[in-house]
Amino acid sequence: MSNPVLKLGLPKGSLQDSTLDLFAHAGFHFSVQSRSYFPSIDDDELEAILIRAQEMAHYVELGAFDVGLTGKDWIIETDAEVVEVADLVYSKASMRPVRWVLAVPESSSINSVKDLEGKHIATEVVNITKKYLAKHGVNASVEFSWGATEVKPPDLADAIVEVTETGSSLRANKLRIVDTILESNTKLIANKASWNDPWKREKIESMAMLLQGAINAQGKVGLKMNTPKASLDAVLSIIPALRQPTVSHLADEGWVALEVIVTEKIVRKLIPELKRAGAEGIFEYDINKLID
Ligand SMILES: Nc1ncnc2c1ncn2[C@@H]1O[C@H](COP(=O)(O)OP(=O)(O)OP(=O)(O)O)[C@@H](O)[C@H]1O
Numbered sequence: 001m002s003n004p005v006l007k008l009g010l011p012k013g014s015l016q017d018s019t020l021d022l023f024a025h026a027g028f029h030f031s032v033q034s035r036s037y038f039p040s041i042d043d044d045e046l047e048a049i050l051i052r053a054q055e056m057a058h059y060v061e062l063g064a065f066d067v068g069l070t071g072k073d074w075i076i077e078t079d080a081e082v083v084e085v086a087d088l089v090y091s092k093a094s095m096r097p098v099r100w101v102l103a104v105p106e107s108s109s110i111n112s113v114k115d116l117e118g119k120h121i122a123t124e125v126v127n128i129t130k131k132y133l134a135k136h137g138v139n140a141s142v143e144f145s146w147g148a149t150e151v152k153p154p155d156l157a158d159a160i161v162e163v164t165e166t167g168s169s170l171r172a173n174k175l176r177i178v179d180t181i182l183e184s185n186t187k188l189i190a191n192k193a194s195w196n197d198p199w200k201r202e203k204i205e206s207m208a209m210l211l212q213g214a215i216n217a218q219g220k221v222g223l224k225m226n227t228p229k230a231s232l233d234a235v236l237s238i239i240p241a242l243r244q245p246t247v248s249h250l251a252d253e254g255w256v257a258l259e260v261i262v263t264e265k266i267v268r269k270l271i272p273e274l275k276r277a278g279a280e281g282i283f284e285y286d287i288n289k290l291i292d
């Protein structure tokens with residue numbers, strides 16, 4: 001009998017680079033040949049396919065892939081029935097969610113959703129936009145946009161519903177946000193039948209745990225040091241209480257070893273303070289995963 005295989009859909013497009021980077025931190029090193037949509041991986045039980053985030057939930061629902069990554073936005077827009085295994089909060093450029101916003105030219109007279117009555121809106125998320133208008137009892141026409149949506153107002157549309165992360169695309173096109181329609185983050189999703197298969201489920205759950213661990217470790221480092229027992233209280237008092245430091249005994253009775261995980265940003269300030277408080281042999285190390 002051939003080995004069982006888990007088919008994994010990886011998002012091509014905005015999420016591709018950050019997803020492959022996250023998987024690498026989680027311990028899955030894919031190699032992608034240019035123009036190939038089948039990244040290879042040193043795991044016989046895993047088969048990866050690159051596919052657009054817009055279509056991911058649909059193919060996972062159908063069972064073409066057992067598991068995949070896409071945004072909450074496209075799961076809602078395509079109305080796909082899939083198991084949402086884990087929220088993995090990362091975007092193209094940051095570890096924050098994205099927002100789908102209603103935006104208009106800075107000089108537009110549209111200041112609220114009510115002002116859209118009879119207007120023309122361009123967007124990639126037609127269903128989400130239509131539901132939003134219906135919820136507010138507004139009649140407006142919604143046209144599908146193939147991309148580069150920010151360029152459309154005011155000539156090709158009165159308003160747009162577009163995704164924003166850093167806000168730089170909206171600013172560059174002199175657009176103003178009128179309302180936030182949806183906040184979205186990346187999710188690990190699974191096919192229902194695959195989720196009910198014990199072997200696949202365990203493999204998916206392990207993957208979710210490692211990916212979440214890699215996200216938790218982002219921006220964090222480990223610090224190890226020795227300190228005389230007499231200075232322990234002083235040293236502990238300056239370590240921020242993200243989580244309890246580990247204190248271990250050393251052969252020399254007068255000393256203890258301390259290990260702690262802290263935000264990388266504060267290390268520059270923290271290390272000299274630790275040294276002054278009595279700590280010695282301080283070293284900093286990168287961490288890839290942090291599992292609760
Ligand atoms: N900065 C970002 N811009 C756009 N989409 C983002 C961003 N960060 C995360 N995403 C998410 O990525 C998914 C969109 O990726 P998708 O491949 O569908 O489209 P795209 O952004 O148009 O890609 P492309 O680079 O090919 O234009 C959505 O789920 C969206 O929420």
Ligand SMILES: O=P(O)(O)OC[C@H]1O[C@H](OP(=O)(O)OP(=O)(O)O)[C@H](O)[C@@H]1O
Nearest residue numbers: 014147148149163164165166167168169
């Ligand atoms: O708020 P920001 O950080 O600027 O990010 C949002 C922009 O990034 C994406 O564009 P993409 O690069 O995918 O180009 P596209 O318009 O061709 O889809 C998205 O469609 C927005 O235009």
Ligand SMILES: [Mg+2]
Nearest residue numbers: 013014147148
């Ligand atoms: Mg795009």
